[in-house]
Amino acid sequence: MEVRSRDYAARARATLRDEPGVREAVIGATVAFDRHREQAYGEVDADAWRAWASDVKGHALTNLADYLEEAERRLTENGVVVHWAETAADVHSVLEGVAAAHGVRRVVKGKSMLSEELGVNAALQGQGIEVVETDLGEYVIQLFGEPPSHILGPAIHRSLHDIQQLFHRVHGTPLDATPEDLAAAARSALREAFLTAEMGITGGNFLVAETGTLALIENEGNIRLATSVPKVHVALVGIEKVVARWSDLAGMVQLTSRAATGQAVGTFVSMIHGPRRDGEPDGPEAVHVILVDNGRTGMLADESTWEALKCVRCGACLNVCPVYRQTGGHAYGWVYSGPIGAVLAPGLLGLDEGGTLPFASSLCGACTEVCPVRIPLHEMLLTWRRRAVEAGMAPTTERVLMSAYAAAAKRPALFRIGAAGLRLLPSAVRRRLPFLGSWLSVHGALPWSRPSFMRRRKDGPT
Amino acid sequence: MRDGILTRIRSALAGRQAVAHPGVFVGSPPSGPAIEAFADRFRAAGGEVERFSNMDEAGDWLDGFEHAFEGVAAGADVPTELATHLPSRPAREAPLGVSMARYAAADTGSLVLDSHGGQLPQLLPPTHLVWVRADAVVATLGEAIEAARGDLPSALALHSGPSKSADIGRVIVTGVHGPGRVVVGIVG
Numbered sequence: 001m002e003v004r005s006r007d008y009a010a011r012a013r014a015t016l017r018d019e020p021g022v023r024e025a026v027i028g029a030t031v032a033f034d035r036h037r038e039q040a041y042g043e044v045d046a047d048a049w050r051a052w053a054s055d056v057k058g059h060a061l062t063n064l065a066d067y068l069e070e071a072e073r074r075l076t077e078n079g080v081v082v083h084w085a086e087t088a089a090d091v092h093s094v095l096e097g098v099a100a101a102h103g104v105r106r107v108v109k110g111k112s113m114l115s116e117e118l119g120v121n122a123a124l125q126g127q128g129i130e131v132v133e134t135d136l137g138e139y140v141i142q143l144f145g146e147p148p149s150h151i152l153g154p155a156i157h158r159s160l161h162d163i164q165q166l167f168h169r170v171h172g173t174p175l176d177a178t179p180e181d182l183a184a185a186a187r188s189a190l191r192e193a194f195l196t197a198e199m200g201i202t203g204g205n206f207l208v209a210e211t212g213t214l215a216l217i218e219n220e221g222n223i224r225l226a227t228s229v230p231k232v233h234v235a236l237v238g239i240e241k242v243v244a245r246w247s248d249l250a251g252m253v254q255l256t257s258r259a260a261t262g263q264a265v266g267t268f269v270s271m272i273h274g275p276r277r278d279g280e281p282d283g284p285e286a287v288h289v290i291l292v293d294n295g296r297t298g299m300l301a302d303e304s305t306w307e308a309l310k311c312v313r314c315g316a317c318l319n320v321c322p323v324y325r326q327t328g329g330h331a332y333g334w335v336y337s338g339p340i341g342a343v344l345a346p347g348l349l350g351l352d353e354g355g356t357l358p359f360a361s362s363l364c365g366a367c368t369e370v371c372p373v374r375i376p377l378h379e380m381l382l383t384w385r386r387r388a389v390e391a392g393m394a395p396t397t398e399r400v401l402m403s404a405y406a407a408a409a410k411r412p413a414l415f416r417i418g419a420a421g422l423r424l425l426p427s428a429v430r431r432r433l434p435f436l437g438s439w440l441s442v443h444g445a446l447p448w449s450r451p452s453f454m455r456r457r458k459d460g461p462t
Numbered sequence: 463m464r465d466g467i468l469t470r471i472r473s474a475l476a477g478r479q480a481v482a483h484p485g486v487f488v489g490s491p492p493s494g495p496a497i498e499a500f501a502d503r504f505r506a507a508g509g510e511v512e513r514f515s516n517m518d519e520a521g522d523w524l525d526g527f528e529h530a531f532e533g534v535a536a537g538a539d540v541p542t543e544l545a546t547h548l549p550s551r552p553a554r555e556a557p558l559g560v561s562m563a564r565y566a567a568a569d570t571g572s573l574v575l576d577s578h579g580g581q582l583p584q585l586l587p588p589t590h591l592v593w594v595r596a597d598a599v600v601a602t603l604g605e606a607i608e609a610a611r612g613d614l615p616s617a618l619a620l621h622s623g624p625s626k627s628a629d630i631g632r633v634i635v636t637g638v639h640g641p642g643r644v645v646v647g648i649v650g
Contacts, residue, residue, distance in 0.1 A: 028632065029632055032632060043490070044489075044490045045490070048488075049487075049489075051484070052484045052487060052488075055482070055483070055484035056483070056484060058481035059480070059481045059482065059483045059484070062475060062478055062479070062480040062481045063475075063480055064471050064475065065468045065471040065472045065475070068468065068471070069468070078616075085463065086463055086466065086467060134639065135629070136627045136629040136630065136638055137627075137629035140629065140630070153628075153629060154629075155629055155630075156632075159631065160630060160631030160633070163630050178633075179630040179631050179635050180633075180635050182630050183627060183630060183635040183637075183638050186638075187637070190639065191639075194639075195554060211611075211614060213614070219625070219626050219627060220626070220627045220638040220639045220640065221585060221625040221638065221639040221640020221641070222638075222639040222640075224584075224585050224619060224639075224640060225585055225586075225640070227617070228577075228581040228582065228585065228617065229585075239467065239471075244483060245483070246607065246608075247486050247487065247604065247607065247608060248487070249607055250489065250602070250603045250604035250607045250608075251487030251489060253603075253620075254489065254569075254570060254603065263507075263622075264503060264569065264570045264571060264622070265570040265571075265572055265603065265620060265622050267507070267621070267622050267623050267624070267625060267626055267640075268619060268620065268621060268622075268625070268640065269619065269620035269622075270617060270619050271614075271617065271619065271620075272616070272617050273614050273615065273616050273618070274616050275616060276577070277615065277616050279578070280577050280578060280580065280615070280616060281538055282553075282580050282581055282582045283581060283616050283617060291467075293467050293470075297467060297470035297471055297474055298470075298474075300470075300471060300475065301470075301473070301474035303478075306474075306478075
C-alpha cells in the first residue's frame with residue numbers, strides 16, 4: 001500500500017479534529033480487547049507461556065534459512081507449489097501467473113495484513129480480477145474504500161451507525177438494522193462470492209517446518225471457506241512466520257488467541273497440508289505458498305531490532321497503547337500501526353519513510369508488558385528515535401532545544417544562568433515557550449522551587 | 463530469488479547466537495475429567511454438547527434431533543450407526559451438516575476435524591452436528607495435535623464453537639460465515 005507515515009502528526013491532528021467519533025470507537029474497542037487479554041493471561045501461567053513462545057520464535061529466526069529450506073521440502077512433498085518473493089512486485093507477478101493459469105476472474109480473500117502491505121488487491125484489480133474481502137471487518141472497510149485501522153479489528157474505527165448507513169446504501173438494509181441483520185446481509189452476499197470464486201487468498205499465522213503445515217487462526221469461518229471451496233488457494237507468508245516443530249503449534253495458537261481476543265483459542269484454526277488428496281470429497285485442486293521477504297531479511301540483520309520479527313500480529317500492543325488509542329491506525333499512514341507498526345515501519349521501509357512513527361509513543365512501555373512474545377518494543381522505539389535523530393530527522397524545535405540543553409549541561413555556569421532565567425520568567429511567558437508551553441496547556445502549573453536543587457544541595461537541609 | 467533470500471538470511475545471522483528450542487509446550491491441563499472440561503469450554507463458547515453412553519442411545523437421540531431438518535450433508539467418515547435418515551443434499555443447500563471428529567481437546571474446547579470425509583459439510587450448512595468418541599476426548603490441545611501427527615490430511619481444522627464476529631459495533635454475532643449452531647455428540 002501507499003505509505004504516508006511521514007505525515008503522522010498532521011494526520012493524527014486531522015483525525016482528532018475532524019473525526020471525533022473515531023477516538024471514541026477506538027478507545028471502546030481497544031479497552032475491551034485489552035480487558036479480555038488481561039483476563040485470559042490471568043487464567044494461565046502467562047509469564048511461562050510467553051517466555052516459551054518468545055524462544056520458539058527466537059529459535060526459528062536464529063535458524064531461519066535451515067527451517068525455510070525444511071518447510072519448502074515438506075510443502076513440496078505435500079503437493080504445495082512454493083514461490084519466493086523479494087518484493088511486492090515479485091508477489092504480484094506470481095499471483096498474476098497463478099490467476100492466469102487457472103482462469104481466475106474472482107478472488108475471495110481472508111484477512112491478511114501482509115496482503116495489505118503488498119498492495120495485492122489493487123494489483124489483482126489492475127488485471128481485471130474481482131477481489132472480495134470476506135472477513136466481516138475487512139468487507140466493511142473494502143466497501144468504505146479504506147485501509148484497516150487495527151491488526152485484528154480492521155473496522156474498529158467505524159461505529160454501528162456508520163455501518164448501518166453504508167449497508168443501507170449497498171444492500172438496502174434499514175437504517176436501524178441490528179448487527180445481526182447487517183451480518184446476515186454480508187453473509188448472503190459473501191456466500192455467493194465463496195461459491196463462485198476460482199481462487200482464495202489468505203495470509204498465514206504459522207508455517208511449521210517439520211510438517212509443512214500452514215496454520216491460520218480466525219473466528220468467522222471465512223478463512224476455512226476461502227481455503228476449501230475455491231479450486232485454488234494461495235497463501236502469502238512472511239518468511240518470519242516459520243516455526244520449527246509440529247508440537248509448537250498447540251502453544252502458539254493458544255497464546256496468540258489469548259493475546260488477541262482473550263479466547264482460549266480462535267473459533268477456527270486451519271492446519272493445511274496441501275491440495276485435495278485422492279479419496280477426499282472436496283478441497284482445492286492447487287495450493288500455492290508465496291514466501292515473502294519484502295524487507296524482512298534487512299530487519300533480521302539489525303542487531304537491535306531483529307526480535308520484532310517474532311511478532312505474531314495479535315494487536316495487544318495497539319490495544320494498550322495510549323497514543324494508538326487516541327487516533328486508531330489510519331494516522332500512522334501504513335498497514336501496521338501502534339507500537340509494533342512504529343518499530344516495523346523504519347525496519348521494513350527505512351528511516352526516510354518510517355522514521356517519524358517511533359516518535360508516536362509516550363515510551364511508557366505498556367506494549368512491552370503485554371507482548372505475548374516479549375518483544376522489547378519500547379526499547380526498540382528508543383533505538384529508532386536515536387537513529388532518526390542521528391540522521392537529522394528530529395523536528396527542528398526539538399533539535400535546537402536539545403542542542404542548547406546539551407551545550408548548557410556541559411557548562412555549569414551557563415546551566416545555572418539558564419536555570420535561574422527560567423525561574424524568573426513570568427508564568428505568562430513560560431506558557432508561550434515550546435514544549436514547556438504545551439505541557440502547561442494540559443497540566444497544572446508546577447510550583448517551581450525558588451532555590452535550585454544545586455543551591456539546596458550546597459546549603460544543606462534548612 | 464530463493465537463493466538470494468537464503469544467502470541474505472545466512473549473512474544476517476552470521477555471528478548471532480542461536481536460541482535453543484524451549485521444548486514441548488506444557489499448557490494448562492484441566493484439573494477434572496477431560497469430557498466434563500471439554501463440555502464446559504465448548505458450551506461457554508456458545509456450542510451445545512450431548513453425552514451418550516453408547517451408539518444406540520446416540521441413535522435414539524438423533525431420531526428426534528433430525529426431525530427439525532429436511533436434508534443433510536454428511537461427512538464420508540460418519541459411521542452408519544450415527545447417520546441420519548434424512549435425504550442427502552449438496553453441502554451448499556443442506557440445512558444440516560454432520561461430521562466425525564478425530565479428537566476433542568478439553569483445555570481449549572476444540573474439535574479436531576479432518577478433510578478425509580470432506581470439509582464442506584463442516585462449513586456450509588447453518589447447523590453442524592459433530593460426533594466424537596468419548597475415548598478421543600483428551601485433556602489438552604497439545605495431546606490432540608500430537609496424536610494426529612501420524613496421519614495429516616490435506617486439512618486438519620479445530621472448530622471451537624459457532625462461527626462468530628464482533629466486527630460490527632462490537633456486538634457478537636454468530637453464524638457469520640460458518641455454522642451458527644454447533645452440536646457435539648460424545649459417544650461411549
